[in-house]
Amino acid sequence: MSDEAGGPGLPAWSGAFTGQGPGRVTGLPLPEPRRDWAWAGGDGTGVKVAIIDSGVDADHPAVGGVAGAVAIEPAPDAEEGYRVVEGPHEDLYGHGTACAAIVRALAPGVELWSVRVLGSNLKGKTSAFYGGIQWAIANGMHVANMSLSSKSDQWYAILHEAADEAYFANLMLVCAANNLPGPTYPSQFASVFSVAALPGDDPEALAYNTSPPVEFGARGIDLDVAWTNGTTINASGNSFATPHVAGMVARVLSKHPGLTPFQVKSVLHAVARNAD
Structure with a gap:
């Protein structure tokens, strides 16, 4: 696989978006300006976004509340099973709160749901990841x-099936x-929107990668992100x-309800900064 190393100080896969960049691509001939067609006026209203992570601090001012919360936990009587525990919960690490706040900043009208699958060490059973998707x-x-x-x-085939089902x-x-x-996994699968970090300050920065498996690059280096207890930290990573x-994606769906994953991918491909 090409471009695995992200370069000095960068996460893996980010190297494709530095230097000369990933090269030019030819996008769909959307009406100009393409980004206006894609999401102007779409603030995420009507779109449900699940944050499958360490939980979300619903009281953090940058999150703006959640519509609901569930915890997916490995079932004690089944190695590959899981159980769903409904009800409010805390963010056990801070990671999920950071992700939720970024989504809220870009698409303030979304309906956020916290789906906790990670623990206080930011690790979790793959059965919980699978359960979160289900x-x-x-x-x-x-x-x-x-x-x-x-x-x-061991989970390649099971997560592949779940990604296709999604x-x-x-x-x-x-x-x-x-x-x-x-x-x-599931970031390797063609059915998902796979993402790596690129440097810069523009929250709408988007690039399409011509060297798979990662398809899209977005802002993710040296960010101030929301964390637990109403705080913020400086962080970098593909996670952000x-x-x-x-x-x-939420903004596109808000403006164009009913689009399928391959249609939304095509829209993002067309509005990427390296698209002709």
């Missing part, structure tokens, strides 16, 4: 932000590539680029 499908989410991944080959259910899975080189893309 919950999002079953509960009519339009977008799922997954700034997490699994390296387990694709055909019109659930946009927006997934972070790992910050370290090597394959991780991903909710930028999730927010853009």
Whole structure:
């Protein structure tokens, strides 16, 4: 796989968006200006976004509340099973709050849902990741932000099946590539919106990568992000680029309800900064 190394100080896969960049692509001939056609006036209203992560601090001023919350926990009596625990919860780490706040900043009208699958060490069982996707499908989410991944080959086929199920259910899975080189899932799958970080200050920065498996690059380096207890921290990573893309997807869906994942991908491809 090309461009695995992100370069000095950059997450893996980000190298494709630095230097000479990923090269030019030819997008759909959308009406000009293309970004206005894509999302002008779309603030995320009517779009349900699941933050599949460590939980969300609903009281953080940058989050602006959540519509609901569930925790997906491994079932004690089944290695590959899980259970759903409904009800408000805290963010056990801060990571989910950061992602939720980024989505809210780009698409203030979205309906945010916290789907907690990670613990206080920012780790979780892959069965919970799978359960989070299944919950999002079953509960009519339009977008799922997954700034997490699994390296387990054991779960490759199961997560692939879940990603395909989401694709055909019109659930946009927006997934972070790992910050370290090597394959991780579900970010490797063609059915998801895979994302790596690129430098810059523009929250609407978007580039399309011509060297798979990562497709999209978005702002994710040296950011001030929301954290627990109403605080902020400075952070970098593919994790924080991903909710930028999730927010853009929500805006497209808000303006053009009913688009399928491949249609939304085509729109983002067309409005990418390296698209002709």
